Amino acid sequence: MNRADFVEGLRGGSAVALASAPFGALFGALAVENGMSLSEVAFMSATVYAGASQMVGIELFGHNVHAWLIVLSILAVNFRHVLYSAALARYIGHFTPVQKFFTFFLLVDPQFAEAVKRGEAGRPLTFAWYLGFGIIIYIPWVLISVVGGMLGSFIGDPKAIGLDILLPAYFLGIVLGFRKRDNFLPVALVSAVASVLAYHYVGSPWHVSLGAAAGIVLAALLPLPRQMPDLEADALQPEVHEV
Amino acid sequence: MEFDLHMALVILAAAVATFATRIGGYILITRMKSIPPRMEAALNAVPAAVLTTLVAPAFFIGGWETKLALIVALFVCLRISHTWMLVAAWAVVMAWRHAIGA
Numbered sequence: 001m002n003r004a005d006f007v008e009g010l011r012g013g014s015a016v017a018l019a020s021a022p023f024g025a026l027f028g029a030l031a032v033e034n035g036m037s038l039s040e041v042a043f044m045s046a047t048v049y050a051g052a053s054q055m056v057g058i059e060l061f062g063h064n065v066h067a068w069l070i071v072l073s074i075l076a077v078n079f080r081h082v083l084y085s086a087a088l089a090r091y092i093g094h095f096t097p098v099q100k101f102f103t104f105f106l107l108v109d110p111q112f113a114e115a116v117k118r119g120e121a122g123r124p125l126t127f128a129w130y131l132g133f134g135i136i137i138y139i140p141w142v143l144i145s146v147v148g149g150m151l152g153s154f155i156g157d158p159k160a161i162g163l164d165i166l167l168p169a170y171f172l173g174i175v176l177g178f179r180k181r182d183n184f185l186p187v188a189l190v191s192a193v194a195s196v197l198a199y200h201y202v203g204s205p206w207h208v209s210l211g212a213a214a215g216i217v218l219a220a221l222l223p224l225p226r227q228m229p230d231l232e233a234d235a236l237q238p239e240v241h242e243v
Numbered sequence: 244m245e246f247d248l249h250m251a252l253v254i255l256a257a258a259v260a261t262f263a264t265r266i267g268g269y270i271l272i273t274r275m276k277s278i279p280p281r282m283e284a285a286l287n288a289v290p291a292a293v294l295t296t297l298v299a300p301a302f303f304i305g306g307w308e309t310k311l312a313l314i315v316a317l318f319v320c321l322r323i324s325h326t327w328m329l330v331a332a333w334a335v336v337m338a339w340r341h342a343i344g345a
Contacts, residue, residue, distance in 0.1 A: 036250070039246050040254065043246075052297065053261065075263075078260070083268055085265050086269060086272040086286060105265065168298050168301035168302065168309070169313060171294050172316055173328050175295055181288075183284070191293075191296055191299070196300055212296050213292075216285045220282070224284060
């Protein structure tokens with residue numbers, strides 16, 4: 001384990017931990033409001049560890065929906081992670097199986113975004129950096145969700161203190177981080193329109209999968225940029241990113 | 244601190260489903276000998292396509308204070324930083340709700 005990389009990971013992840021703390025607290029508060037106990041809150045944050053889908057999950061728990069539908073909804077919200085792990089594959093070929101297990105367990109949105117950013121910048125994606133970045137988000141997330149559950153009754157209406165805007169604003173920031181990519185604008189526009197239409201006509205949480213599919217299919221159909229063969233060769237040789 | 248077994252099992256199933264999505268793409272892509280250019284382009288579009296679906300409906304169903312806050316957040320994020328973007332979005336929403344009402 002490279003100590004410097006681990007510390008750099010901790011430093012980078014701590015900003016994400018701070019930004020996600022309000023959502024962890026909000027999750028705990030809303031979960032308790034929907035009838036969860038504090039131990040169940042901790043159990044869900046520690047095992048599922050996926051903010052948006054945890055929110056969807058507790059909303060459905062509160063409405064006594066069938067178990068299979070809850071699991072299916074969480075699967076739909078998290079379906080994007082299939083694409084994350086596929087996109088990450090080219091950078092983690094040198095990880096051991098145990099390291100890969102933890103890599104995938106910790107693969108939340110900002111973790112993916114930062115790992116890919118690092119890989120694309122040509123910096124080595126070490127497990128030490130990845131783990132440091134991951135656990136500094138994971139541990140506070142579990143703890144803060146329990147604290148939120150304890151404070152839940154004091155928060156009352158999350159809209160009254162403006163908490164509801166933080167999640168979409170946060171995701172907007174991550175989207176903009178990818179604005180220099182090929183076809184960013186058409187992909188984002190098509191996904192935006194498709195997700196709004198799906199939200200309206202199909203319903204949540206399917207708008208996530210359907211909207212994303214629209215943008216991804218568009219990207220696959222648009223004309224390819226010229227330097228593609230290089231990228232392909234790069235993808236075939238994940239070992240070039242090894243330390 | 245009661246622990247409902249049924250709920251715990253549902254949470255565990257949700258955790259397994261989530262982990263399956265997080266490893267599934269890796270398993271699929273490493274089974275393939277090479278990545279076709281079109282799939283490469285599709286993979287490169289994943290972050291923008293997915294994350295947009297978490298923002299656009301919130302803008303669409305949100306009130307005017309949410310719409311304004313997200314527009315302000317967009318410009319702050321492009322000009323200044325992510326952290327200030329969150330502060331700005333929050334400030335717009337709070338100012339609107341306390342001055343005009345939700």
